[in-house]
Amino acid sequence: MKLTKRLILTVLILAIFTSCFSGCKKDAEVSTDALEVVTIWGNGAGVNVDAKIAQEYNETIGKEKGVKIDFQAKEGDVSQQISIALQSGNAPDLFGGGKIKEFSQKGYIAPISKFKGGKEFVDNAVKHGSAYSEDVNVSGNEAYTVSLSVLTFGLVYNKDMFKAAGIVDENGEATPPKTWDELREYAKKLTDKSKRQYGIILPLKWSG
Numbered sequence: 001m002k003l004t005k006r007l008i009l010t011v012l013i014l015a016i017f018t019s020c021f022s023g024c025k026k027d028a029e030v031s032t033d034a035l036e037v038v039t040i041w042g043n044g045a046g047v048n049v050d051a052k053i054a055q056e057y058n059e060t061i062g063k064e065k066g067v068k069i070d071f072q073a074k075e076g077d078v079s080q081q082i083s084i085a086l087q088s089g090n091a092p093d094l095f096g097g098g099k100i101k102e103f104s105q106k107g108y109i110a111p112i113s114k115f116k117g118g119k120e121f122v123d124n125a126v127k128h129g130s131a132y133s134e135d136v137n138v139s140g141n142e143a144y145t146v147s148l149s150v151l152t153f154g155l156v157y158n159k160d161m162f163k164a165a166g167i168v169d170e171n172g173e174a175t176p177p178k179t180w181d182e183l184r185e186y187a188k189k190l191t192d193k194s195k196r197q198y199g200i201i202l203p204l205k206w207s208g
């Protein structure tokens with residue numbers, strides 16, 4: 001599932017740059033000399049997948065549109081490498097991570113909305129679970145990055161305990177909380193220290 005979401009979002013990113021860099025091209029066959037090269041730096045556990053996606057793109061859509069993805073896998077302190085590259089004017093067109101607020105204030109990076117279809121792309125990413133917050137991937141109300149993957153969280157609740165505590169709907173069925181306020185309220189109702197019964201338990205242990 002994580003791989004699928006990564007593939008989908010990565011393809012969407014590549015699709016944006018296809019439209020950005022090929023929008024002014026004619027329908028005529030594009031020569032090799034006229035290729036628009038988009039350099040991307042990547043790092044982490046998924047670089048092999050990203051490299052494969054870039055290769056497939058170059059051999060199909062990119063070949064048709066005259067766009068080539070130059071994907072480069074990086075190791076070590078990538079954030080530092082990016083900072084140095086930006087200062088020297090040798091930065092890639094796309095990269096992951098970095099100091100969004102600092103980079104945007106210095107004019108090193110452009111918001112996604114500046115590209116054709118960018119606003120719609122961000123709206124769609126949010127719709128499918130990408131989180132946006134100031135200084136993380138947003139600066140000055142503009143989004144600069146897009147998540148390559150999202151995590152899905154679920155709530156497991158004990159219907160019998162809910163019914164016993166009177167947390168039910170008009171039909172007497174257990175009703176899970178829909179807001180953080182309700183979660184807090186229900187947790188208090190469900191807690192009974194004399195029975196060592198707790199209204200909520202958070203899985204704090206990471207499991208792969």
